[in-house]
Amino acid sequence: MSSKIKVGILGCTGAVGQKLISLLGNHPLFRVTEVAASDNSAGIKYAGRVNWKESSRIPDSVKELTIKKCSDVLDAELLFSGLDSSAAGGIEDYYAGKGYVVVSNSKNHRMGSDIPLIIPEVNSEHFGLIEKQKEKYNSGGYIVTNPNCSTVVLAVTLFPVYKNFGLKKVLVTTMQAVSGAGYPGISSMDILGNVIPHINDEEEKMQIEPLKIFGKFEDGKIKFADFKISAMCNRVPVRDGHTMSISFETEKRASKDEIISALGSYDNLNLPSSPELVLKYTDDPFRPQPLLDIDTGNGMTVTAGNLRKCGVLEWKINAFGHNTIRGAAGAAILNAEYLIKNNLVK
Ligand SMILES: NC(=O)c1ccc[n+]([C@@H]2O[C@H](COP(=O)([O-])OP(=O)(O)OC[C@H]3O[C@@H](n4cnc5c(N)ncnc54)[C@H](OP(=O)(O)O)[C@@H]3O)[C@@H](O)[C@H]2O)c1
Incomplete structure (x- = not known):
């Protein structure tokens, strides 16, 4: 127990914060020793403040923790951030400056030129950017980020295609769950029986983040991938x-069998949160579906289905992923596990 690394959760009351606490309840490497949120929550015992939405119970070790302010000294080596983006930027900088390793879900730092934006099965070499933060923070602390929840699904699906055949153009239309808007998020009056065709900043994030993630790490910089995403x-x-629903055109011609074979080419990183399959493909035209595929790989597997010819771009495929696990809390924990395994946390 005592050999586990002490971690804190910034934004502990939110949808991502709760998922982090739930996934870390019995984690082999980490134990949650601190929880922090806004000044409105600070000073209150966790169980007395949180509106718990996870199906598992609040871990006993966290229930009685008193929520701290996001400016307090925290008894932890590594901080997971599920902070609202209105506050995340400054708070994450503050803690990195104080020597903490900050593993963030928020958008604020993702595109920073010295900030790794990581899916470890895709671009773990980008962790090399941590070195670039040494001068800035001069504390031993640094920030790493995981992508937007939709970007992860798109990037995991397309990376094997990009790596093997190149990409020219990508069109993607998303159908995103309400938990992606946090808690309490969108009102039931607005969403029940409805589709809302806009999510603030989401299109912009999906159009740029994959280009950074697929980029080459050369001379201490990321050279972004060069293809178009709409x-x-x-x-x-x-x-x-x-x-x-994703349509794409490759640089090199490829057959359906070649693309399907590439989709199955991910290596398993064998970290505690690694799923057996990073990407699971099925030819079934009725898959993936949220109700059927949400738990695949404990929420860490991206599922894809029905690769077929497209009349406009060359190919189309359906894809799906758990937004608060592979798209947020699980992704952050996987990044932190990678940091530990590779001795990047002192
Ligand atoms: N939901 C998803 O699927 C998802 C996926 C990927 C990334 N993200 C990103 O992850 C972050 C958290 O998302 P979420 O869905 O969990 O949001 P959320 O449910 O709205 O939770 C936000 C958290 O931030 C805290 N907070 C708000 N203002 C603060 C302040 N001024 N100082 C300190 N803490 C403050 C809140 O604490 P109080 O309760 O005290 O207000 C709460 O714990 C966001 O940046 C979001 O974009 C979310």
């Missing part, structure tokens, strides 16, 4: 899991 993002009345 994203259209919709909020739909699904609780968890983002579904998307």
Whole structure:
């Protein structure tokens, strides 16, 4: 128990914060020793403040923790951030400056030129950017980020295609779950029986983040991938899991069998949160579906289905992933596990 690394959760009351606490309840490497949120929550015992939405119970070790302010000294080596983006930027900088390793879900730092934006099965070499933060923070602390919840699904699906055949153009239309808007998020009056064809900043994030993630790490910098992405993002009345329809055109010609074989080419990193399959492909035209595929790989597997010819771009495929696990808390924990395994946390 005592050999586990002490971690804190910034934004502990939110949708991502709760998922982090739930996934870390019995983690082999980490134990939650601190929880922090806004000044409105600070000073209150966790169980007395949080509106717990996870199906598992609040871990006993966290229930009685008193919520701290996001300016307090925290008894932890590594901080997971599920902070609202209105506050995340400054708070994450502050803690990195104080020597903490900050593993963030928020958008604020993702595109920083010295900030790794990581899916470890895709671009772990980008962790090399941590070195660039040494001068800035001069504390031993640094920030690493995981992508937007829809970006993860798109990037995990397309990376094997990009790596093997190159990409010229991508069109993606998303159907995104309500938990992606946090808690309490969108009102039931607005979403039940409805589709909302706009999510603030989401299209922009999906159009740029994959280009950084697929970029080459050369001379201490990321050289972004060079292809075009057009994203259209919709909020739909699904609780968890983002579904998307993707069309793409490759640089090199490839057959359906070659693409399917590439989709199965991910290596398993064998970290505690690694799923057996990073990407699971099925030819079934009725898959993936949120109700059927949400738990695949404990929420860490991206599922894809029905690769077929497209009359406009060359190919189209359906994809799906758990937005608060592979798209947020699980992704952050996987990044932190990678940091530990590779001795990047002192
Ligand atoms: N939901 C998803 O699927 C998802 C996926 C990927 C990334 N993200 C990103 O992850 C972050 C958290 O998302 P979420 O869905 O969990 O949001 P959320 O449910 O709205 O939770 C936000 C958290 O931030 C805290 N907070 C708000 N203002 C603060 C302040 N001024 N100082 C300190 N803490 C403050 C809140 O604490 P109080 O309760 O005290 O206000 C709460 O704990 C966001 O940046 C979001 O974009 C979310």
